[in-house]
Amino acid sequence: MAEKLRVCAYCRVSTRQEKQEMSLSSQIQHFNELIDANPNYINVGVYVDQGISARTQTKRQEFMRMITECRNRNIDIIYTKTVSRFGRNTMEMLRTIEELTQIGVRIIFEVEEIDTLRDKNTLNRVMKSFMAEEELNKDRDATMFGILRQIERGNLCIPNKYPLLGYKYDKERNLVINPPMAKIVKEIFERYISGERSIDIINSLNERGITTSAGTKWTYCNLAYVLKQEKYTGTAYFQKSFSEHGRRYRNYGEKAMYVIERFCPAIITEEMFEQAKKRRE
Numbered sequence: 001m002a003e004k005l006r007v008c009a010y011c012r013v014s015t016r017q018e019k020q021e022m023s024l025s026s027q028i029q030h031f032n033e034l035i036d037a038n039p040n041y042i043n044v045g046v047y048v049d050q051g052i053s054a055r056t057q058t059k060r061q062e063f064m065r066m067i068t069e070c071r072n073r074n075i076d077i078i079y080t081k082t083v084s085r086f087g088r089n090t091m092e093m094l095r096t097i098e099e100l101t102q103i104g105v106r107i108i109f110e111v112e113e114i115d116t117l118r119d120k121n122t123l124n125r126v127m128k129s130f131m132a133e134e135e136l137n138k139d140r141d142a143t144m145f146g147i148l149r150q151i152e153r154g155n156l157c158i159p160n161k162y163p164l165l166g167y168k169y170d171k172e173r174n175l176v177i178n179p180p181m182a183k184i185v186k187e188i189f190e191r192y193i194s195g196e197r198s199i200d201i202i203n204s205l206n207e208r209g210i211t212t213s214a215g216t217k218w219t220y221c222n223l224a225y226v227l228k229q230e231k232y233t234g235t236a237y238f239q240k241s242f243s244e245h246g247r248r249y250r251n252y253g254e255k256a257m258y259v260i261e262r263f264c265p266a267i268i269t270e271e272m273f274e275q276a277k278k279r280r281e
Contacts, residue, residue, distance in 0.1 A: 005076040007041040082111040165213040175264035234266035
């Protein structure tokens with residue numbers, strides 16, 4: 001009779017937000033059920049790191065405890081959801097996978113459907129993709145660093161190709177009033193605040209041949225974008241959202257948010273903006 005394999009799972013979430021906690025709970029349940037359902041497996045537990053960045057392995061205590069158990073020959077197979085949950089530092093991850101492979105420990109990545117002892121070529125392609133993504137992240141982080149330093153100094157030009165509706169760029173790419181379109185912005189807010197239906201505002205703008213700043217027809221998304229722009233009051237908020245591990249999150253205080261007053265000339269009052277915000281909510 002074949003000897004049973006000692007199997008564990010590794011789970012990680014990077015924040016303590018409710019949705020992440022629910023995801024973690026479901027992952028733990030899923031892996032326990034998967035392992036227990038196989039008569040050839042012995043469930044040796046689920047290792048969990050919560051609210052910890054994956055950039056450096058040594059900061060993940062449960063991950064390191066699991067690796068130690070592998071080195072002590074107490075684990076045969078590791079299940080994990082995806083390569084990105086196993087680690088984000090590509091070189092560290094490659095070294096760990098190579099070490100575990102040499103001592104006979106299999107890692108099974110569910111999403112990519114990769115078994116490290118079976119799918120070496122596929123794993124190599126995935127890791128090359130991760131290395132490319134890591135380089136892009138470094139470039140993006142460097143760009144963001146420069147932007148944040150400009151924000152802190154109160155000296156930032158918006159990099160968007162098209163200026164915000166109601167404005168135009170001057171020679172230094174600062175926002176200055178575009179009078180005809182500024183009237184349209186004020187009209188949109190006034191009509192929305194008065195209780196007029198969004199579809200009626202959209203149809204009216206399209207019928208009159210008025211386009212968005214990008215020259216496209218109006219839609220619900222275009223209208224919502226305008227109504228959410230606090231810059232129309234002259235004040236700008238930066239880093240209202242942020243990217244992490246390939247996903248975009250709304251900033252609820254995890255990152256610094258920057259407020260620049262008198263960022264540009266105001267088209268509407270703060271009261272009008274708050275009234276529109278209240279109706280949207």
